[in-house]
Amino acid sequence: MLYEKFLDLLEEAVCRKLERQEKVRRVQILKNNGVKLDGFSYQTEGRREQPTVYVNDYYHKDLTIEELEQISELVVSIQRESILSPENNFSQVLDYSRMKAQIFYKLISRKKNEELLEQIPWLPWLDLALVFYLRIPEHIIGSATALIHTSHMEYWGITLGELYRTASENMKRLPIMLKPMEDFLDGYGMEVFSSGMYVLSTEKREYGAAVIISPEIQGVCYETFGEDYYVLPSSVHELILLPKSLAAGRGELERLVQEVNASCVSEEDYLSSRVYCYSSALGQVKI
Numbered sequence: 001m002l003y004e005k006f007l008d009l010l011e012e013a014v015c016r017k018l019e020r021q022e023k024v025r026r027v028q029i030l031k032n033n034g035v036k037l038d039g040f041s042y043q044t045e046g047r048r049e050q051p052t053v054y055v056n057d058y059y060h061k062d063l064t065i066e067e068l069e070q071i072s073e074l075v076v077s078i079q080r081e082s083i084l085s086p087e088n089n090f091s092q093v094l095d096y097s098r099m100k101a102q103i104f105y106k107l108i109s110r111k112k113n114e115e116l117l118e119q120i121p122w123l124p125w126l127d128l129a130l131v132f133y134l135r136i137p138e139h140i141i142g143s144a145t146a147l148i149h150t151s152h153m154e155y156w157g158i159t160l161g162e163l164y165r166t167a168s169e170n171m172k173r174l175p176i177m178l179k180p181m182e183d184f185l186d187g188y189g190m191e192v193f194s195s196g197m198y199v200l201s202t203e204k205r206e207y208g209a210a211v212i213i214s215p216e217i218q219g220v221c222y223e224t225f226g227e228d229y230y231v232l233p234s235s236v237h238e239l240i241l242l243p244k245s246l247a248a249g250r251g252e253l254e255r256l257v258q259e260v261n262a263s264c265v266s267e268e269d270y271l272s273s274r275v276y277c278y279s280s281a282l283g284q285v286k287i
Helices: 003-016 065-082 086-093 096-102 110-116 148-156 160-171 181-186 209-214 213-225 250-264
Strands: 024-029 036-045 050-053 103-109 120-123 128-134 144-147 177-178 198-202 227-235 239-243 275-277 285-287
Touching: 003 024, 003 036, 024 050, 036 065, 050 065, 050 181, 086 239, 096 128, 096 160, 096 285, 103 110, 103 160, 103 209, 128 160, 177 181, 177 213, 177 227, 181 198, 198 209, 209 213, 209 239, 213 227, 213 239, 213 275, 213 285, 227 250
Parallel strands: none
Antiparallel strands: 024 036, 036 050, 103 128, 120 128, 128 144, 177 198, 198 239, 227 239, 227 275, 275 285
16 A cells, blocks of 8 residues: 555545544644654544544554554554643643743754744754754653644744744753763663763753853863863764764764764754764864
8 A cells, every 4th residue: 555545545534534623634744854744633523632643653564444444543543542631731721820830942954944934933053953842741742742834923922032032041950960971871771882972962852962062061072071072963863972082083983973873863963963072162063
């Protein structure tokens, strides 16, 4: 079964399972690095929220009609369950005064997100883009985030400067993780020899690469090493730091980053293939 046929048949199957007051529409959402996800947006009378279930991962070329029916039942079930929370919970997301404390920022590739950056507020940082997201409260949707679009900023009536200041203050609340690579990997049951590399992220490892933007965090890393250091983008979630005295050379590090990106990093989590460097003389990270 071809992918487009899968979407057509799944849409038909989902629609057959709807009650009179329910509607679905097929949508394609642009994600990080040009990744496009296909899904079905659900709406029922009397409710404003429109939960979307993405279906890309359910597809395989040998999919049977029986499996497709099971997927359609799952899609409708997830959508119905997602609106069981009281209406005012979802309205809270539109209330800037209530959501202000849940605004954070993250780093993404500027080159790979030219289309997306036309729809969202952002600021340049080196050759990357600083963008903003909401961390949805657990009582509304568990462990979920939502990218802030220009339409949200306009609805809230705030400026890009205010959005950045709010996110910057909230980022200061996030516990930072800075630990040797071997300690980090040991948490996954992997034993490695000391390399001198450190992993930098947040404790939750949620878009943690962005913490390097903070001059305070850059300074903490410098004090840890006692010298200038390279910054290797592992993904949007974490960075690898290496003291300059332990590095074989910038070219070798760039090859390492490219190899890791090609073999270990998903398309959506990719950040950059460049190697950056903290300069104590300049007091900042540079390309």
